[in-house]
Amino acid sequence: MNIFECIFNRRSTRSFKSDSVDDKLIGVMLYSATHAPSTGNTQDWHFVVVKEEEIKKSLAEAALQQGFVAEAPVVIVVCIDKEAASMRYGKRGETFYSIQDTASATMIMMLAAHALGLKTCWVGAFDEDKVGHILELPNQLRPVAIVPVGYSGETPKKPRRIPFEQLTSVNTYGKKYDIAYAVRPGDKGKEYKFKQIGNYLEDIFKKKLEEAGDKRPKEKKKLTFTEFLRRLSS
Ligand SMILES: Cc1cc2nc3c(=O)[nH]c(=O)nc-3n(C[C@H](O)[C@H](O)[C@H](O)COP(=O)(O)O)c2cc1C
Incomplete structure (x- = not known):
C-alpha cells in the first residue's frame, strides 16, 4: 500500500471482531508513532496499551458509553507527558505544543495500523479524570486520545470532505x-x-x-x- 492509498482510504471504524492482534503489530504502530514530529523533538507522549476486558469496559464508559471501545481487542491511550512538555517551553509547551505533538503521534499510529490491515478510531470524547483514575496515571500524564485497534468486517463509507x-x-x-x-x-x-x-x-x-x-x-x-x-x- 502506498502512502496516498493509506491516507485516502483509512476510515474510522466503530465495530470490531474479537480476533486478537499480534503484539508485534502493536509494536509497529507504536514505533511508527515515535517518528511523529514533536516540538524541539520533545517526544512528550506516553502510550498505555490496554488489553484487559474490565479496563477496556471502564474506558468505554468513561468515553461517554462508546461501546465499540471495549469491543476492540486492544485500546491504546495516548497521553501528554506534561513534565516533558513544559521542561523547555513552559506553559506554551504544556498547553499548546503538547496537543499538537500527541495529535501527530496519534495520526501516524493510525496510518501505520491501516497499512497493517488493522482498523482504528480516534476517540476524543471522554472524561479525562475518569480515564486517569482507571489507568492509574500519575499527575504528569494527561490522556488525550483513546484509540481502539482491531480487525473489522465493517467498511465504513468515506464521510464527505470539503474540497x-x-x-x-x-x-x-x-x-x-x-x-x-x-x-x-x-x-x-x-x-x-x-x-x-x-x-x-x-x-x-x-x-x-x-x-x-x-x-x-x-x-x-x-x-x-x-x-x-x-x-x-x-
Ligand atoms: C480529535 C478527534 C476526536 C474524535 N472523537 C471521536 C469520538 O469520540 N467518537 C467517535 O466515534 N469518533 C471520533 N472521532 C472520529 C471522527 O468522527 C472521524 O475522524 C470523522 O468523522 C472523519 O471520518 P474518517 O476518520 O473515517 O475519515 C474523532 C476524531 C478526532 C480527530
Whole structure:
C-alpha cells in the first residue's frame, strides 16, 4: 500500500471482531508513532496499551458509553507527558505544543495500523479524570486520545470532505487557490474538461481498483508480522 492509498482510504471504524492482534503489530504502530514530529523533538507522549476486558469496559464508559471501545481487542491511550512538555517551553509547551505533538503521534499510529490491515478510531470524547483514575496515571500524564485497534468486517463509507479549494487562500486571506487539472475523457474524447485535483485523484484510485479486479493478490485475512517483514524487505 502506498502512502496516498493509506491516507485516502483509512476510515474510522466503530465495530470490531474479537480476533486478537499480534503484539508485534502493536509494536509497529507504536514505533511508527515515535517518528511523529514533536516540538524541539520533545517526544512528550506516553502510550498505555490496554488489553484487559474490565479496563477496556471502564474506558468505554468513561468515553461517554462508546461501546465499540471495549469491543476492540486492544485500546491504546495516548497521553501528554506534561513534565516533558513544559521542561523547555513552559506553559506554551504544556498547553499548546503538547496537543499538537500527541495529535501527530496519534495520526501516524493510525496510518501505520491501516497499512497493517488493522482498523482504528480516534476517540476524543471522554472524561479525562475518569480515564486517569482507571489507568492509574500519575499527575504528569494527561490522556488525550483513546484509540481502539482491531480487525473489522465493517467498511465504513468515506464521510464527505470539503474540497480544499474552499478552505485555502493564496498569499493573503480570501484569495482563491484554484487548481484545476485538464483531463481528456477517454481515448476518443477530444474535449478537455477541468477537474478538481481531489476528484481526479479519487477517479484514478477507483479506476486502478476496477482494473486490478480479480488480479489483485488475495489479501490474507491478517497480515502477520513475518509477512510484514517480508514486504518491508522486498
Ligand atoms: C480529535 C478527534 C476526536 C474524535 N472523537 C471521536 C469520538 O469520540 N467518537 C467517535 O466515534 N469518533 C471520533 N472521532 C472520529 C471522527 O468522527 C472521524 O475522524 C470523522 O468523522 C472523519 O471520518 P474518517 O476518520 O473515517 O475519515 C474523532 C476524531 C478526532 C480527530
